[in-house]
Amino acid sequence: MKEYIQLLKRLIRVQAFSKEEEPAANLIRQVLTEKGIAFQTKKNNTWAKNTNWQEGHPVILLNSHIDTVRPAKNWTKDPFGAEMDGDCLYGLGSNDAGASLVTLLAVFVHFNQKNDLPFNLIYAASAEEEISGPDGMASLIADLGFVDLAIVGEPTQMQMAIAEKGLMVLDCTAHGKAGHAARNEGENALYKALDDIQKLRDYRFEKTSKVLGEVKLSVTQINAGSQHNVVPDQCTFVVDVRTNEHYSNQQAFEIVAGLIESEVRARSFRLNSSGIELAHPIVRRGVDLGLTYYGSPTTSDQAVMPFPSIKIGPGDSARSHTADEYIRSSEIEEGFKIYVALLDGLILKAREFGNA
Structure with missing residues (x-):
């Protein structure tokens, strides 16, 4: 050799x-x-x-x-x-x-x-x-x-x-309404995103694989806000999804999209x-x-x-x-x-x- x-x-x-x-x-x-x-x-x-x-x-x-x-x-x-x-x-x-x-x-x-x-x-x-x-x-x-x-x-x-395990990356967007941070104005998209992230953190897919274990959801990136005194009207975050053989990426996408209020888009479904x-x-x-x-x-x-x-x-x-x-x-x-x-x-x- x-x-x-x-x-x-x-x-x-x-x-x-x-x-x-x-x-x-x-x-x-x-x-x-x-x-x-x-x-x-x-x-x-x-x-x-x-x-x-x-x-x-x-x-x-x-x-x-x-x-x-x-x-x-x-x-x-x-x-x-x-x-x-x-x-x-x-x-x-x-x-x-x-x-x-x-x-x-x-x-x-x-x-x-x-x-x-x-x-x-x-x-x-x-x-x-x-x-x-x-x-x-x-x-x-x-x-x-x-x-x-x-x-x-x-x-x-x-x-x-x-x-x-399969791999799917989700781009999620929480929508709010801009306002001045010093006054009770606007709808904070960051807080909405945090609520959705908590739902994803707590969620467990029903079917577990004997070989691959559970479907795993991991929020790996988040971004919001333009300056300190403006309530953000949009917050984006990324979810890394690792699927087992019981769920196609399409099926996992539909479950996540139905679970949270944020807009959800998949970069690809092909890596099952x-x-x-x-x-x-x-x-x-x-x-x-x-x-x-x-x-x-x-x-x-x-x-x-x-x-x-x-x-x-x-x-x-x-x-x-x-x-x-x-x-x-x-x-x-x-x-x-x-x-x-x-x-x-x-x-x-x-x-x-x-x-x-």
């Missing part, structure tokens, strides 16, 4: 913020070219199919993302320095999700030229995951063709995330909860290998995939987006072994209607 750890160092040293991933995409394409693997591109996305593709075989997608968030302000190391300290490799995107990206590439190369695979493989290095952008995985679904299973690389300590059945062969295979499974509170490219998927990868989600982010080289090596073990002997039945 030394070759792929070196690749990760090269990836860390180039800036690959969401929508600015071209240097990272070029590195992935360079490696595929050097290995004689044909690939396709779409903007900053790159994907390749295994050499001995067999029509009619089930298709497994190996996916992780090349983009990173911007570095936090309190880094004590160079975010782009790719510094090794013992077993630890420090750098922006090392944990989320560069380690998964290069490890899944190693897995793809490992299986690529085998003649007797009971499935086909697609390796996809996608863009814009960190912002759920339209030019990332969402733009590739039609190009990839039929996919029966996706293994999405994200830092999970190589345990299986079999479900993922996702998951895979416990009886699925990949989950059973993981359990046989001694892996555990859980429901993830964070979203990934799984949210836009219309086919079964699990999220699993080296690293720890708690390190993501933090200063002095790091990955252990031993985690990458162990991740490779577990990915290979998951696929070795895996028997999938191809779905007759593909992604339909």
